[in-house]
Amino acid sequence: MTGMNRPIKRIALAVLVMFVILLVNANYLQAVQAPSLANRPLNDRSEYEQNQVQRGNIVTADGVTVATTKPSNDLFKYQRVYPAGPVYAPVTGYDTIFTQSQAPNYATGVEKAENALLTGTGSQLAFRNFIDMITNKPQKGATVQLTVNSKAQEVAYQQLQQALQGKTINGKQQVGGVVALNPSTGAILAMASYPSYDPNQLAVHDTTKLNAVDQQLTAEDPSPLLNNASQTTLPPGSTFKIVTSSAWYNQDSTRNPNTVVSSPQPLQLPNGNLLNNDSNEQCGSGSGKTPVYFAFAQSCNTPFANIGIQLGGPTIKSMATEYGLNNPSAQDISGVSVAPSNFTAEADKSFTAFDAIGQHDTTVTPLQEAMFAATVADGGTLMKPYLVQQVTASDLSVVQQTQPQQLSQPISGTIAGYEKQMMTAVVQQSEGTAFAFSANNENGLVIAGKTGTAQNGESTQPDAVFTAFAPADNPKIAVGVMIEGGGYGAAAAAPIAVAVIKAYLATLGNQ
Numbered sequence: 001m002t003g004m005n006r007p008i009k010r011i012a013l014a015v016l017v018m019f020v021i022l023l024v025n026a027n028y029l030q031a032v033q034a035p036s037l038a039n040r041p042l043n044d045r046s047e048y049e050q051n052q053v054q055r056g057n058i059v060t061a062d063g064v065t066v067a068t069t070k071p072s073n074d075l076f077k078y079q080r081v082y083p084a085g086p087v088y089a090p091v092t093g094y095d096t097i098f099t100q101s102q103a104p105n106y107a108t109g110v111e112k113a114e115n116a117l118l119t120g121t122g123s124q125l126a127f128r129n130f131i132d133m134i135t136n137k138p139q140k141g142a143t144v145q146l147t148v149n150s151k152a153q154e155v156a157y158q159q160l161q162q163a164l165q166g167k168t169i170n171g172k173q174q175v176g177g178v179v180a181l182n183p184s185t186g187a188i189l190a191m192a193s194y195p196s197y198d199p200n201q202l203a204v205h206d207t208t209k210l211n212a213v214d215q216q217l218t219a220e221d222p223s224p225l226l227n228n229a230s231q232t233t234l235p236p237g238s239t240f241k242i243v244t245s246s247a248w249y250n251q252d253s254t255r256n257p258n259t260v261v262s263s264p265q266p267l268q269l270p271n272g273n274l275l276n277n278d279s280n281e282q283c284g285s286g287s288g289k290t291p292v293y294f295a296f297a298q299s300c301n302t303p304f305a306n307i308g309i310q311l312g313g314p315t316i317k318s319m320a321t322e323y324g325l326n327n328p329s330a331q332d333i334s335g336v337s338v339a340p341s342n343f344t345a346e347a348d349k350s351f352t353a354f355d356a357i358g359q360h361d362t363t364v365t366p367l368q369e370a371m372f373a374a375t376v377a378d379g380g381t382l383m384k385p386y387l388v389q390q391v392t393a394s395d396l397s398v399v400q401q402t403q404p405q406q407l408s409q410p411i412s413g414t415i416a417g418y419e420k421q422m423m424t425a426v427v428q429q430s431e432g433t434a435f436a437f438s439a440n441n442e443n444g445l446v447i448a449g450k451t452g453t454a455q456n457g458e459s460t461q462p463d464a465v466f467t468a469f470a471p472a473d474n475p476k477i478a479v480g481v482m483i484e485g486g487g488y489g490a491a492a493a494a495p496i497a498v499a500v501i502k503a504y505l506a507t508l509g510n511q
Helices: 002-038 044-050 085-092 109-113 123-134 150-164 207-219 237-251 292-298 302-311 313-323 349-355 366-377 413-428 489-507
Strands: 065-071 078-081 143-146 176-181 188-194 260-262 289-291 388-392 398-401 406-408 448-454 463-470 477-483
Touching: 065 085, 085 109, 085 150, 085 188, 123 398, 150 176, 150 188, 150 477, 150 489, 176 366, 176 489, 188 489, 237 292, 237 302, 237 313, 237 366, 237 413, 237 448, 237 463, 237 489, 260 292, 260 302, 289 292, 292 302, 292 413, 302 313, 302 349, 313 349, 313 366, 366 413, 366 448, 366 463, 366 477, 413 448, 413 463, 448 489, 463 489, 477 489
Parallel strands: none
Antiparallel strands: 065 078, 143 388, 176 188, 176 477, 260 289, 388 398, 448 463, 463 477
16 A cells, blocks of 8 residues: 555646646736737737727817727628728828737827727726726727817818829829917817828728738838828928028017118128029019018018028027927827928038028928917917827716927017018018918908928929918917928918918808
8 A cells, every 4th residue: 555655646746746837837828928929910819809899989179080980790890980081091090900019000190199098998998997897888999089170171181182183293293281280289270191091991801901002002102101291391491481580589689570681682602602582583672671571571582591691500400499390399299200300500601591591401391380380379489289189988088188288489479479570471461472362362361471482402393381370460270381392382382271271260250
């Protein structure tokens, strides 16, 4: 008997050890390795489970649904749908059936930025999910409300499409973007891009088709997936004179819009080369001396190039940074991929002369253009742009809300008043480059703005730029428009900005 116990004990001990190993392994897999296993690219179960939840809607500030889900009759329970796909694509982005670990481009835009809340897995929804579980209700994603106004957005896209469809430069589709901001809060009222794409094509449940569409859109040049409103940079042209004149006013408190500045035609640069006004026209009366507001309204180049030489690159760069250029904080917008706008402080003052009028290597986005106007409209304060207004759970409780934040204070209220006076002259006075949109032609609406016509080095046709705000005395909206190869800012970009302004103000009851 005793001789038999020893083998039995050994077997029992071996079985016990194996049970312990199994228990340890099971607990290790569930407690330690579970997240990494769930996130492995080849784990289709995570993909399956993610698409069994009714993803939350994305809606505009005025209640229009721009992303929703509908029941599906295939492996996945729900299908993502974008009712007005290309119009809102730069805002919503897209969501695919892939998980983040399966594809780096599984989602973009607000769909990516707010994914946890849209899928109902965010920590803010933990209590709501617990209540749903004990009441046997299915998990449901939260609703994300944007700052975007549907009327302004739709008009912005339609205007871009009308201006650019079928237009090419060197065989490539021309691009353009529009951004509208609420100057007092920084809320993005519109963000449109052309060319655009249909997110519905990427929300399909057929992975082969999804990958094919993604590869096709990515390979196109320019790619429609690029948000030209925030990711494409072009030279600002004469709209940059807002920054240059701001630095000039800031340097000497005795200066004002009536201060007379040198305005030769042409201007001899320090390196001996000549810089000319557009079409070699004389500035003002042709006397070589012009009030700065008149030079600004007429968009003379030589006075502001000369001011740039006097100020120097570092001084202008400091002001440009306050306006948002070279500023990483200005690029940090949830749901929006933002390319940096850039101003380089050159040692060569001849280069600075061109930089001061928005040429050479100075580049900005349409978003930055809107920020120029918004700063002036808000009395010199630049508010941080944002796209998501609030997020509400399925029980309509608010789980996230954006509070407006000040980004910087580029100029004083006094200087903002000077800039407003000059921008108003651009549109309202007969010598102004945007006089075609004066109050007499816009049913009494007084718009303040600045045109830009920027040489781009890519084609003989310059880029068209316009930045504006309205109503001038009580600003509700600031807009930036950039059209690659569009020609004159007043002819190609200004009409788009004015259309967006009027569409938005109409929703407020202002005509």
